[in-house]
Amino acid sequence: MIVPDISQDAAAVADHYDELDPIYRQVWGDHVHHGLWATGRETAEEAVEALVDAVADRLNLEPGQESVDIGCGYGATARRLAQTRKVCVTGFTLSAEQGTYAAAHPAPGVDIQVRDWLFNGLPDASAGAAWAIESSEHMVDKPGFFAEAHRVLAPGGRLVVCAWLAGTDARGWKVRHLLAPICREGRLPSMGTREEYEAMALAAGFAVRDYEDVSRRVARTWVICAARLMKALLVDPKIRRLALGARNRDSFWSIPRMILAYRTGTMRYGIFTLAKVKPA
Template structure:
């Protein structure tokens, strides 16, 4: 597990997203996650929605199901899956600003809370499906993240986790100059490998029914962010102020690191599909990879 040299906690994560809220929305929009490209010809909007749709597919969502979006950001994925799959979604975010934006864009059957997932307050076996898109990285206690998901899921329920992962063999300068700073600058208390995630999921009681490494299909996200950020710094005073003077301005430095981390294989992007006991489909997902993509 990669751990930053300055410890991070839920307060630091909330402060990061609250302060940089205008920058995130200006540079990337209301989906605070990577895009997923299949052909390379998709627009950015199509790519970010493709990732949300992939999560819905892996969960096998059915109309009327109650779901949890763990680390829901602005609620964009929750809104999309409610509209396309006709499910009900409860979302959790640490950011007051993200919650405020979600409240200004309400839709039926989406309920957003400012609350730490590790103390979510949900009843045992109360939801049918859950997902965490790039939020497990911000969890101080990752084993508890999985344990809470297992607790609140009904028997047969599914959890999909889209995660930034350390390359299994990453070490030396890749950790020192890429992964550790990425954790520190992005307010990640730790970054695990695929093997560590699967071990924590299994310890919580999940069966790992699918894994796909989509690093190559998401990596262009950061080239797009870099281009948009540079342009916005020149034309927008608020972006310039945040990028150059905010408490959390070091996050801007992570963009070139992330580009290089993907290029060198130091960092991977994985999609895990997990099942709680009672699912008669506790088999590996058809069409998913069980191997890392080559760097």
């Protein structure tokens, strides 16, 4: 497990997203996660929705099913799946700004809560499906993240996790100059490998149904982010003032690090499909 030299907690994660909220929405829009390209001809907006749809396909969602979006951001994924898959979604975010935005964009069947997933308050076995798109990285207690998902899911329910992962063989300068700084600048308490994630999922009681490494299909996200951020800094004085004066301005250094981390194989992007096994 990669751990930054400065510890990060839930308050630091919330502060990061609250302060940088205008930049996130201008640079990447309502979906605060990678895009998934199949042909390379998709727009960024089509690619982020393709990732959402890929998650939904792995969940085997059924109309009317109670579902949970763990780390829901602005609620865009919850709204899309409520509309396209007819499920009911409860979403959790640490960010008050994201919660305010979600409340201003309500959708039938969607309930967004500003609350820590590790203390979510949902009843046992109350959901048929759950997903976490690039939010497990922000969890201080990753075994607790999996344990809570297992508790909340009904037997037979599925959890899909899209995660930033450390390459299994990442060592030396790759850790010192890429992965550890990405954790620090991105407010990640830790970054695990595929093997560590699967071990935590198994320990929580999940069965691993599938794993797919889609690093090559998501990596261009950061090139697009870099170009959009540079343009915003050049043409928008408000964004420029915020970026230069923000407490969390060190986060922007992670963009070139992410580009290099993907190109060198130091970081991977994995999609895990997990199931809570029905008792025999």
